[in-house]
Amino acid sequence: MNREQRRRLAKGKNAEILFQQAQSQGMSIGSESGFNDGFLMVAFILHEKFGFGKVRLERLMEEGTKLLSALGSKHISFEDMEDVMEEIYGRKFRPIDEITMPKGA
Numbered sequence: 289m290n291r292e293q294r295r296r297l298a299k300g301k302n303a304e305i306l307f308q309q310a311q312s313q314g315m316s317i318g319s320e321s322g323f324n325d326g327f328l329m330v331a332f333i334l335h336e337k338f339g340f341g342k343v344r345l346e347r348l349m350e351e352g353t354k355l356l357s358a359l360g361s362k363h364i365s366f367e368d369m370e371d372v373m374e375e376i377y378g379r380k381f382r383p384i385d386e387i388t389m390p391k392g393a
Contacts, residue, residue: 327352
């Protein structure tokens with residue numbers, strides 16, 4: 289079975305697989321930390337839309353952990369990251385300006 293066939297087979301099971309991977313990596317699925325919830329969303333998008341597999345998602349989680357540690361030790365700040373993204377993006381980087389939650393969520 290080639291890579292494309294494995295992806296098609298896994299289609300529909302991807303959310304469950306990512307949920308299990310996140311749990312095995314110690315990520316919170318609940319509301320313990322907004323950072324973890326946001327990180328899970330990013331990982332899900334990277335997997336579903338850009339084809340990131342287990343190895344790349346694990347690398348992403350490792351780098352996210354390092355970044356969170358650097359934030360905690362004040363070696364970098366969110367303002368620093370915003371400045372870098374503004375240089376790349378050409379303006380203030382705000383990918384999500386407003387979130388509208390569905391009723392009952």
